[in-house]
Amino acid sequence: MKNRSIVLLLLIIFLSSMQNSMPQNWMRVDSVFNPSGVYALSFSCPAFADMDADGKTDLFVGNSNKAQYFKNTSSGGINTFSFDESMLASIYTTSIGVNNYYPLTGDLDNDGDIDLIIGGYNGFIYYENTGTAQAAVWTKIDSFFQAVNPLIGTDARPMLVDIDNDGDLDLFAGIGESLFGGPNAGSTIGFRNTGNASAAVFAQDNSLTTGLPDAGLNSFPAFADVDADGDYDLLIGRDIASFLFYRNTGNATSPTWSRDFNMFNTMETTTYWKVPVLFDYDGDHDYDLIYGSDNGRLTVYENTGTTTVPVYTRNTDLFRVIKSEGSGATAALGDFDNDGDFDLVSGYWSGKFQYLRNSGDQTFPSFAHASSPLTVLDPGSYSSPAIVDLDGDGDLDVVSGELNGKLYGYINNGGSFASNNAPFAAMTFTGFSHPAFADLDADGDPDLIVGAEASANWRAYRNQGAMTFIEDASLLLGVTTYSRGKPVLADFDLDGDYDLVIGRSFGEIALFENKGTGESPNWVQNDSVFMGIKVKQNASPAFGDMDGDGKPDMIVAEYDGNYTWFKNMMNITVGTGKDAATPPAEFTLGQNYPNPFNPSTRITFTLPREMKIRLEVFSAQGVMVSEVLNGSFSAGAHSAVIDLASAGLSSGVYFYSLKGDGVTLSRKMILLK
Numbered sequence: 001m002k003n004r005s006i007v008l009l010l011l012i013i014f015l016s017s018m019q020n021s022m023p024q025n026w027m028r029v030d031s032v033f034n035p036s037g038v039y040a041l042s043f044s045c046p047a048f049a050d051m052d053a054d055g056k057t058d059l060f061v062g063n064s065n066k067a068q069y070f071k072n073t074s075s076g077g078i079n080t081f082s083f084d085e086s087m088l089a090s091i092y093t094t095s096i097g098v099n100n101y102y103p104l105t106g107d108l109d110n111d112g113d114i115d116l117i118i119g120g121y122n123g124f125i126y127y128e129n130t131g132t133a134q135a136a137v138w139t140k141i142d143s144f145f146q147a148v149n150p151l152i153g154t155d156a157r158p159m160l161v162d163i164d165n166d167g168d169l170d171l172f173a174g175i176g177e178s179l180f181g182g183p184n185a186g187s188t189i190g191f192r193n194t195g196n197a198s199a200a201v202f203a204q205d206n207s208l209t210t211g212l213p214d215a216g217l218n219s220f221p222a223f224a225d226v227d228a229d230g231d232y233d234l235l236i237g238r239d240i241a242s243f244l245f246y247r248n249t250g251n252a253t254s255p256t257w258s259r260d261f262n263m264f265n266t267m268e269t270t271t272y273w274k275v276p277v278l279f280d281y282d283g284d285h286d287y288d289l290i291y292g293s294d295n296g297r298l299t300v301y302e303n304t305g306t307t308t309v310p311v312y313t314r315n316t317d318l319f320r321v322i323k324s325e326g327s328g329a330t331a332a333l334g335d336f337d338n339d340g341d342f343d344l345v346s347g348y349w350s351g352k353f354q355y356l357r358n359s360g361d362q363t364f365p366s367f368a369h370a371s372s373p374l375t376v377l378d379p380g381s382y383s384s385p386a387i388v389d390l391d392g393d394g395d396l397d398v399v400s401g402e403l404n405g406k407l408y409g410y411i412n413n414g415g416s417f418a419s420n421n422a423p424f425a426a427m428t429f430t431g432f433s434h435p436a437f438a439d440l441d442a443d444g445d446p447d448l449i450v451g452a453e454a455s456a457n458w459r460a461y462r463n464q465g466a467m468t469f470i471e472d473a474s475l476l477l478g479v480t481t482y483s484r485g486k487p488v489l490a491d492f493d494l495d496g497d498y499d500l501v502i503g504r505s506f507g508e509i510a511l512f513e514n515k516g517t518g519e520s521p522n523w524v525q526n527d528s529v530f531m532g533i534k535v536k537q538n539a540s541p542a543f544g545d546m547d548g549d550g551k552p553d554m555i556v557a558e559y560d561g562n563y564t565w566f567k568n569m570m571n572i573t574v575g576t577g578k579d580a581a582t583p584p585a586e587f588t589l590g591q592n593y594p595n596p597f598n599p600s601t602r603i604t605f606t607l608p609r610e611m612k613i614r615l616e617v618f619s620a621q622g623v624m625v626s627e628v629l630n631g632s633f634s635a636g637a638h639s640a641v642i643d644l645a646s647a648g649l650s651s652g653v654y655f656y657s658l659k660g661d662g663v664t665l666s667r668k669m670i671l672l673k
Contacts, residue, residue, distance in 0.1 A: 177217050
């Protein structure tokens with residue numbers, strides 16, 4: 001990894017990566033911004049293996065501080081994936097394994113199933129598959145790399161290959177920037193397997209790496225017989241934008257590495273920290289190149305030549321991710337092309353805006369970067385736009401915060417935007433200003449709340465008309481302000497008033513529910529509505545009905561540049577103003593036990609009175625897979641046992657919901673077969 005300093009390491013330790021979770025009112029839908037199902041976080045490291053023996057290759061991706069698993073859900077090939085939290089749930093239940101982010105698969109004990117190595121801060125950690133080829137069970141073997149780990153530092157990437165053609169797997173370690181010392185960053189160390197295919201013993205053997213130079217700050221080795229001459233060649237990714245390629249001019253039992261400057265020299269050079277895998281992605285019996293990089297995307301170059309004379313051509317449709325072009329992304333929604341759906345406007349570190357046009361239908365959005373008069377506006381670094389009809393002329397204007405703490409206004413005049421900063425000239429903040437607008441006093445014009453770098457520097461302003469704002473601290477009474485918080489005002493529960501939602505710097509989302517009226521807000525903190533929703537860093541929420549069901553959904557941008565759609569699953573009746581966000585205290589849904597489970601688990605719930613309820617189970621994609629209960633039940637405690645494994649369902653994340661008397665409660669569970 002790019003361990004630049006102790007500060008960066010500490011950030012990596014404490015910032016958890018995004019989880020595919022659904023608290024009781026929201027369902028995460030990854031396919032909107034990640035059509036392949038594989039989302040991008042910083043510094044990605046791919047590894048492929050068929051983990052369920054279904055003939056389709058699944059995917060592990062190391063991201064920032066741990067690995068994640070994506071099951072291949074394609075009808076054929078390896079084109080679409082679904083995040084499956086259950087595969088690595090047992091590994092990441094504690095801090096052990098966290099900050100190990102280089103996954104590698106292989107059958108290290110020759111028992112016919114896939115084992116797992118994860119490299120990183122804790123050295124190499126070996127997880128033996130003590131389950132089956134269809135359903136892995138990970139058992140951590142601490143002694144396995146006991147002799148290797150003191151030699152590789154705390155930032156090494158593992159690679160397995162039978163480099164001497166003796167029928168067992170040898171080990172290579174690409175050395176990175178070990179924070180507390182170790183081998184030279186950028187070097188590659190070889191370990192010959194002096195044991196056998198069933199019981200590996202790794203001993204350092206420098207003859208395996210003779211002639212290989214220091215690659216820079218990191219070395220990421222990958223092996224394949226690229227030229228089909230019967231021995232393994234070597235491709236080294238590194239911490240800059242280019243690769244190093246070495247042909248094996250020795251033989252299958254004793255490698256000799258000779259630099260080839262031509263092969264792999266036409267790859268893009270805009271990303272760095274390239275982590276390669278050479279793999280037959282498209283099933284045409286030659287080696288394609290897939291690599292991760294600093295921006296988190298997986299890049300694919302297919303071999304469009306032959307097995308002996310490869311020609312690498314980039315395929316931009318594979319692992320396509322719609323994300324910010326830079327870090328520090330924020331989110332704001334508005335229909336700028338007047339086609340009846342919400343488009344996305346995003347700020348980021350460069351200071352300009354990004355416009356992502358929604359060309360989908362009214363039931364499912366489809367975003368893509370597009371040119372717009374918005375994209376030439378430049379309020380300053382870490383722009384943070386809000387969409388509002390500031391001048392009351394019926395079209396959408398933009399007001400943006402930025403790094404230095406000022407606000408910048410852009411008035412929409414028939415599709416072009418004119419700068420008008422006068423309404424905000426007297427407003428100053430400590431930095432990282434972020435505006436939020438809504439009519440909080442029902443006088444027909446938008447009032448303003450501004451988040452800032454310092455929590456004590458948040459401000460609220462009442463609109464006096466004609467774009468004249470007067471500071472009014474009463475509009476923030478009851479609100480806990482957060483450093484670098486990103487507020488948004490939205491009636492997501494359709495109760496007729498605006499609630500205050502705040503994206504926090506560590507990725508959580510806070511809610512201050514309006515328990516007053518549309519004319520006079522009374523903010524009360526409510527931790528239940530967004531419980532479990534967390535992104536990696538600097539959450540920026542925005543609300544709009546993306547699927548045509550009349551309920552405002554949520555898009556969350558984050559510092560890494562990713563966007564995520566959370567579908568509004570609240571059981572509210574559109575147009576009635578009925579608020580189901582806060583159920584009665586006696587109406588509860590317990591966490592299933594055991595969890596993870598196989599084949600059955602028990603769900604408990606309590607009812608405040610006799611009532612008709614439905615208990616249902618949904619897949620991670622929101623499809624109902626089981627109706628457990630449907631009928632009237634008495635007041636008090638109840639339980640139900642469900643058996644998903646016997647129903648033929650596969651391992652993975654599922655959600656169960658309890659519905660009754662206008663209230664819906666939901667929880668997540670994991671089937672681990």
